[in-house]
Amino acid sequence: xxxxxxxxxxxxxxxxxxxxxxxxxxxxxxxxxxxxxxxxxxxxxxxxxxxxxxxxxxxxxxxxxxxxxxxxxxxxxxxxxxxxxxxxxxxxxxxxxxxxxxxxxxxxxxxxxxxxxxxxxxxxxxxxxxxxxxxxxxxxxxxxxxxxxxxxxxxxxxxxxxxxxxxxxxxxxxxxxxxxxxxxxxxxxxxxxxxxxxxxxxxxxxxxxxxxxxxxxxxxxxxxxxxxxxxxxxxxxxxxxxxxxxxxxxxxxxxxxxxxxxxxxxxxxxxxxxxxxxxxxxxxxxxxxxxxxxxxxxxxxxxxxxxxxxxxxxxxxxxxxxxxxxxxxxxxxxxxxxxxxxxxxxxxxxxxxxxxxxxxxxxxxxxxxxxxxxxxxxxxxxxxxxxxxxxxxxxxxxxxxxxxxxxxxxxxxxxxxxxxxxxxxxxxxx
Ligand SMILES: [Zn+2]
Numbered sequence: 001x002x003x004x005x006x007x008x009x010x011x012x013x014x015x016x017x018x019x020x021x022x023x024x025x026x027x028x029x030x031x032x033x034x035x036x037x038x039x040x041x042x043x044x045x046x047x048x049x050x051x052x053x054x055x056x057x058x059x060x061x062x063x064x065x066x067x068x069x070x071x072x073x074x075x076x077x078x079x080x081x082x083x084x085x086x087x088x089x090x091x092x093x094x095x096x097x098x099x100x101x102x103x104x105x106x107x108x109x110x111x112x113x114x115x116x117x118x119x120x121x122x123x124x125x126x127x128x129x130x131x132x133x134x135x136x137x138x139x140x141x142x143x144x145x146x147x148x149x150x151x152x153x154x155x156x157x158x159x160x161x162x163x164x165x166x167x168x169x170x171x172x173x174x175x176x177x178x179x180x181x182x183x184x185x186x187x188x189x190x191x192x193x194x195x196x197x198x199x200x201x202x203x204x205x206x207x208x209x210x211x212x213x214x215x216x217x218x219x220x221x222x223x224x225x226x227x228x229x230x231x232x233x234x235x236x237x238x239x240x241x242x243x244x245x246x247x248x249x250x251x252x253x254x255x256x257x258x259x260x261x262x263x264x265x266x267x268x269x270x271x272x273x274x275x276x277x278x279x280x281x282x283x284x285x286x287x288x289x290x291x292x293x294x295x296x297x298x299x300x301x302x303x304x305x306x307x308x309x310x311x312x313x314x315x316x317x318x319x320x321x322x323x324x325x326x327x328x329x330x331x332x333x334x335x336x337x338x339x340x341x342x343x344x345x346x347x348x349x350x351x352x353x354x355x356x357x358x359x360x361x362x363x364x365x366x367x368x369x370x371x372x373x374x375x376x377x378x379x380x381x382x383x384x385x386x387x388x389x390x391x392x393x394x395x396x397x398x399x400x401x402x403x404x405x406x407x408x409x410x411x412x413x414x415x416x417x418x419x420x421x422x423x424x425x426x427x428x429x430x
Pocket of ligand 1: 062063064210246298299
């Protein structure tokens with residue numbers, strides 16, 4: 001017998017373009033999808049979806065979740081001022097308690113807006129991992145290596161120590177995974193990239209990297225290496241293992257071809273790129289070249305939310321506007337970036353991102369009863385162009401309900417908010 005049956009749903013399985021099923025049921029056993037069809041097999045628990053949309057949970061492929069403590073703290077600054085005068089000084093003051101509090105607040109926001117899994121680059125990840133474990137989300141966690149000074153010693157770097165600890169404690173296969181990370185081309189020399197790449201190779205880990213986010217960074221790489229950031233990373237063998245690279249706003253055609261050839265993924269972060277005035281990534285061209293493009297929110301300090309529905313809609317709209325072609329990124333492609341492609345980027349292909357037999361039951365339910373969802377000629381279009389994160393009614397990971405009808409079932413949200421306001425905010429404002 002099934003553990004759970006979700007019945008009377010409009011199911012978007014994300015298994016093929018334009019596919020959806022009306023009056024359908026999804027069955028779950030031992031945390032995995034065990035039934036998909038129009039019957040109602042017996043189950044211990046039955047959830048009546050009442051005509052709501054049921055689809056795979058969303059994947060946020062680039063986040064700095066704990067930066068939630070800086071939500072709205074530094075808006076409308078030029079990028080360099082934002083980073084060097086506002087963000088870095090606060091980050092130097094944040095202690096582990098503040099970082100964990102920010103990460104928990106961010107997870108509450110992600111769960112409530114339909115995200116089931118996130119790729120996160122920040123500090124204190126072994127402590128954050130304990131909270132992910134408790135709350136029940138999926139995460140690929142890393143602490144990015146930066147080596148800006150001449151006397152950089154990896155043995156004394158917190159990022160190196162944390163990465164090793166994460167790899168030892170969680171490995172690279174479970175619900176919580178350790179990723180390796182090079183912050184960006186301009187924040188460390190090739191010897192350090194090679195060092196990080198060695199761990200990634202040994203552990204079988206994905207490497208998270210920021211790439212060609214700004215014009216300054218992209219052009220600067222030519223003076224530093226005589227090559228674009230992507231070509232420079234490739235020269236030192238960094239792309240020979242799976243890489244998840246954020247932004248790619250300034251990628252050239254040859255970079256896209258290279259990333260496609262190496263099987264690297266790009267986490268497109270349109271809200272952050274617009275807010276920081278970095279530019280617009282050409283995701284239609286990337287897709288054309290064969291790059292796996294997924295979506296990320298980036299940190300809340302440059303967004304200011306973790307609601308992936310904003311990225312889904314904006315990614316489609318920007319792509320159309322940039323190409324002067326409304327067919328450039330259709331709704332299904334936008335939704336695929338937030339699910340199927342995100343799963344691939346996280347090394348979770350075949351595990352999550354689809355509602356298909358044997359996949360983990362990482363499922364969300366979206367309300368279709370509100371005025372802005374009526375009428376609904378095409379559920380895929382409704383999710384992409386009409387829905388908001390606040391329309392999410394249920395979020396489930398591996399068959400466990402984390403959020404239902406406005407309630408968080410695995411965490412104390414009031415406590416999370418209190419910890420941020422009482423502990424983290426005074427540090428930010430210090
Ligand atoms: Zn970032």
